Amino acid sequence: MPSLRGFHGLASLLWLWLASLAPSCDGGNILVFPVDGSHWINMKVLIQELHSRGHSFTVIRASTSWYIPQKSPLYTAIDVPMEKNVENFFEVFLEGQMKALREGSSPLTTLKLTNDFINMITHAHQIWCDALVQILENNELVKTLVDAKYDLMLTDPTMALGVVLAKHLKLPLVLNVRWVTSGDGQFMMAPSPLSFIPVPGSGFTDKMTFIQRVQNVLFYSITLAQQKFLVGPMYDAICEKYIEGGCDIVSLLQDADIWLFRSDFVFDFPRPIMPNIIYMGGFQCKPPQPVPTELEDFVQSAGEHGVIVMTLGTVVKALPMEITDEIARVFAKLPQKVIWRHLGERPSSLGNNTLIVDWMPQKDLLGHPQTKVFVAHGGTNGVQEAIYHGVPILGIPLFFDQFDNLLRVQARGAGSILRLSELTGQSFEQRLRELLLQPHYRDNMQRLSRLHRDQPLSPMEQALFWVEYVMRHRGAAHLRTQAYSMPWYSYYCLDVLLLLITVVMATVLCAAGLLRLLCCRRRNKLKLH
Known part of the structure; x- marks a missing residue:
């Protein structure tokens, strides 16, 4: 009998052979709008692999970028002027955060940390939204982007500028994602029962007590409020002005063709998923090389x-x-x-x-x-x-x-x-x-x-396949659910429930009325006799 390791080796070779039968997608032209810092480190790994397969890149970067160089053999850069250095702003926040953490985990400290975090995130989104307006107001730059005839936009939606720009340029959209403007992207994409799916920041696992479930709902409410009243309106105002027909940032995110999600269920807790979410946790990992x-x-x-x-x-x-x-x-x-x-x-x-x-x-x-x-x-x-x-x-x-x-x-x-x-x-x-x-x-x-x-294809191989899949087919709309276009009362079938309750109540009332009518007639007949 062949060993289990041998079986997996044969299965892996079979998957690679099947993948090689897919139509090639040589020479794709990709527009990239990354997020700086460690997010860029992830994005760069993916760009390197795609570049080695013959694809070309244009990267939109801040003029004050920390880690994204202006010159690179991997891409051509477009600089966006930035008056404020986001790195310095973040360092001030981090210093205050560490000071607060040293004071302990009292409710007052938790409140302060939450408030500081929301203020920092809101400020960062505002800085980048101002930069996006500069891009959209620059007719010459926009024309250059249109004339380049990109095959798709690859972006990190933690800052959702690339999402809006992709809609403006009418490009298929692939997200290299774990976070979106409202937190964990999975909450925006798939059913997320709060009874067993902990909200980021709650510090809970998928096994929650009653009190923890109450707290989990409260954490989720804060996330919704942040998106609804602080972050969302910044992007929605830009969408209203620059996107034909208007839109909102949540619908734009949900319309993305593929979500390359930087997680998996070895790392994360199991939860419902959607077909256009491709889990690629650890895609940047490789066998070790000799150290110096x-x-x-x-x-x-x-x-x-x-x-x-x-x-x-x-x-x-x-x-x-x-x-x-x-x-x-x-x-x-x-x-x-x-x-x-x-x-x-x-x-x-x-x-x-x-x-x-x-x-x-x-x-x-x-x-x-x-x-x-x-x-x-x-x-x-x-x-x-x-x-x-x-x-x-x-x-x-x-x-x-x-x-x-x-x-x-x-x-x-x-x-x-x-x-x-x-x-x-x-x-x-x-x-x-x-x-x-x-x-x-x-x-x-x-x-x-x-x-x-123990996977038939490595996370990186899956990511490469789906990026090229979107380029070959000019999108992947068939993988998107229609749930996002439904009003909330239809999504939860509350209108159906209301109809059924109305029918049942009407039936009961009619039956009661008919029974009452029959009883009254019988009484009247008895009185006549």
Whole structure:
């Protein structure tokens, strides 16, 4: 009997052969409107793969972009003048966020964090909406975009400028997405029962108590209010002015042809889905490459104890100094070697076993057999890479979706969360030793890794297929449900229910009236006799 591994290998080859029979889509011309920061890192991976297949790109970027270079062999750039540096604005928000998190998790702190987050998001959307108006008012630029005859728009709808521009240019639309203007994109696309689907920011799993379900509904109400009264009107005003016939941002998002969704159900909790959502969680993950010689020598010097990798992502340069010193002091006690991406002031308690770096090949280090634990902030990219390579996570969430990401790992027994308000030398050492010494964390994460890898096509292959599918067929309207065009009372069949109740009540009333009439006639006959 052939082995299970052999069977999966044959199945994978069969899928690749079938995919090769699909009509090719060489030389596509793609317009890209990305979101900066870690979102661009994701988008760039997809662009690189599509570029290697012969497609050409034009990327619309802010003149003050953090990570999107003006010149690249992958694309031609169009700069949008930006008066404000969004990176500086975000850094101010992050500093206040970390200060509030250190104060604890009281209701007042939660309220402050929520208010600061909503204000920051609203401000960022306003800055970008102003930039979109500049583009649409520039007749020469718009004509250039029309004359280029793009095959589709590829955009990240966290900031929905590309969505509006695609409608204005009448282009098929593919979203590289996890977040939209109102939060998690899945809530906008598919039925999302709040009884078992936690709202981002709630900090709940899919197993909620009654009180948690009440809180989940309240969190969802805040999300709806933010979209309805703060963010949505900015885009809707632009749609009303520049889109023929008018529209609203929610309907534009729902009209997208394909959603390349940066998640999967190894990472996320199971939920209803729609046919034009293609889950490609971990699409950026690849087998590890050899690390630089100096780094490899340091890793191998750890011997049987292995290595701990720590990074807080592309945005956070350093934690507050008192925390940094506590972390360094704990690392110095351990027999493991530590590679720590840290851009702030060098901690005074740093041990000889800890290597401070400005940059690290994160994917390759996570795939190194010597790596034992990943200490991270819980960004989507890092979590998915840790799952791919089977490395347990000690998570220190700071903002946005990071706590929810780490909660999914912790719920599966593959990691542990340490809130910033709880982080002391003692708590950090205790959690770290648990992950190092208790084998079930690593066993559970490696099980997730096996589940993630066991697919007929890799996430990247699926993403490439569906992008080219949209180009070949000039869209994928047949995959969109008609539910989005229905009024809410029709969607929930309340009009049908009202009709049925009316019919039943009318029948009951008629029957009661007829019975009463018959009774009255019988009484009258008895009186006559």
